Amino acid sequence: MAAGMPDIQALMQGFSVETTPGSAAKVEHFGALLPAGTTVNVTQLPGTDLADTIAVAKRLRAEGMEPVPHIAARSLEGEDELARYLDGLVSEAAVTEVLVIGGGVDRPAGAFAETMDVLKSGRLEAAGIVKVGVAGHPEGSPDISESGLAAALKAKNDWARETGIECYIETQFCFDAGAILKWEKAIREAGNALPIHIGVPGLATLKTLLKFAQVSGIGPSMRVLTRQTRNIARLLTVQAPDRLLVGLADGIEADPDCLIRHLHFYPFGGLAKTVAWIDQVRADEFALNSKGGFETAPLAAAAAS
Numbered sequence: 001m002a003a004g005m006p007d008i009q010a011l012m013q014g015f016s017v018e019t020t021p022g023s024a025a026k027v028e029h030f031g032a033l034l035p036a037g038t039t040v041n042v043t044q045l046p047g048t049d050l051a052d053t054i055a056v057a058k059r060l061r062a063e064g065m066e067p068v069p070h071i072a073a074r075s076l077e078g079e080d081e082l083a084r085y086l087d088g089l090v091s092e093a094a095v096t097e098v099l100v101i102g103g104g105v106d107r108p109a110g111a112f113a114e115t116m117d118v119l120k121s122g123r124l125e126a127a128g129i130v131k132v133g134v135a136g137h138p139e140g141s142p143d144i145s146e147s148g149l150a151a152a153l154k155a156k157n158d159w160a161r162e163t164g165i166e167c168y169i170e171t172q173f174c175f176d177a178g179a180i181l182k183w184e185k186a187i188r189e190a191g192n193a194l195p196i197h198i199g200v201p202g203l204a205t206l207k208t209l210l211k212f213a214q215v216s217g218i219g220p221s222m223r224v225l226t227r228q229t230r231n232i233a234r235l236l237t238v239q240a241p242d243r244l245l246v247g248l249a250d251g252i253e254a255d256p257d258c259l260i261r262h263l264h265f266y267p268f269g270g271l272a273k274t275v276a277w278i279d280q281v282r283a284d285e286f287a288l289n290s291k292g293g294f295e296t297a298p299l300a301a302a303a304a305s
């Protein structure tokens with residue numbers, strides 16, 4: 001790597017991806033797309049069946065991936081359901097790592113109102129879980145106050161320290177490297193010691209990104225997207241997160257204490273093209289451009305779908 005070049009490849013190492021039961025059904029074989037052992041998160045979205053998340057985790061394990069299912073605290077009925085869910089994940093898919101989130105339901109379905117309620121239950125340790133991700137919100141959350149987020153993050157740090165369980169933060173997706181770097185520094189100064197995986201949008205059309213940004217309540221950096229919709233033709237062009245990655249790599253390089261460790265890709269139904277693009281970057285098949293990002297070679301037609 002030449003001096004002054006952002007180290008995009010270092011940033012790409014150990015990347016993870018997210019899938020939903022619905023989008024996994026459209027993937028023929030995860031092992032044919034992703035390096036063996038890649039971490040694949042499986043969502044537990046409101047209104048979906050826990051059995052579907054377990055089934056996808058099982059399939060991921062069989063296809064050589066490391067399944068990391070979501071546990072959405074507010075969607076669970078209580079400790080019994082959590083115990084049954086964990087039992088299924090461990091016995092069917094040998095799961096040892098989970099991502100615990102509050103989850104998008106307005107009113108808790110049962111005894112768990114937030115992530116900490118699940119962590120404090122002791123059920124994760126009892127099930128043999130050794131690594132736990134929790135959510136991060138670089139741009140804040142439409143559902144949670146800033147003080148609520150700060151209190152939750154402190155409690156999660158305390159829990160990690162007290163239990164000795166390996167914990168990390170996985171963020172909401174965001175389009176603005178500056179906002180992410182500023183947030184990382186602010187939570188670090190407030191006492192955060194957990195390593196961070198940054199949520200990054202995969203390759204998708206502007207139209208798809210806008211749709212998901214809306215359903216996920218992504219705030220300020222929506223403007224980065226909506227600014228581009230003035231040119232209507234751009235709605236159907238595929239966007240890559242190249243500028244975001246350059247900005248992050250530069251920021252990490254400039255601050256040796258930065259806790260950003262990995263990227264987590266949200267492919268939004270475009271797993272094949274996202275992975276093809278990641279492969280090009282990992283193979284060093286890209287060149288920086290004058291727009292603060294980089295270009296890869298045009299993707300093969302098969303992966304462009």
Ligand SMILES: NC(=O)C1=CN([C@@H]2O[C@H](COP(=O)(O)OP(=O)(O)OC[C@H]3O[C@@H](n4cnc5c(N)ncnc54)[C@H](O)[C@@H]3O)[C@@H](O)[C@H]2O)C=CC1
Nearest residue numbers: 101102103104105106113114115135143144148152171172
């Ligand atoms: N991949 C995904 O699906 C991701 C989803 N998220 C979203 O982030 C939010 C939860 O964030 P966490 O940091 O896990 O919160 P948390 O579980 O640590 O809770 C923090 C505080 O916010 C409140 N809270 C949590 N979820 C809420 C909701 N949906 N509505 C109103 N209040 C809520 C809790 O009662 C608590 O006081 C959810 O809306 C979740 O869907 C965040 C990251 C990734």
Ligand SMILES: Nc1nc(=O)c2c([nH]1)NC[C@@H]1CN(c3ccc(C(=O)N[C@@H](CCC(=O)O)C(=O)O)cc3)CN21
Nearest residue numbers: 020021022023045104172173215216217266268269270
């Ligand atoms: N606050 C919040 N709420 C969320 O629901 C949420 C976040 N944040 N952050 C990011 C994740 C990613 N999310 C999602 C939600 C839905 C699909 C989904 O419906 N996927 C379709 C296929 C994609 C397509 O439409 O082509 C599926 O069939 O599962 C994917 C990711 C929701 N997420």
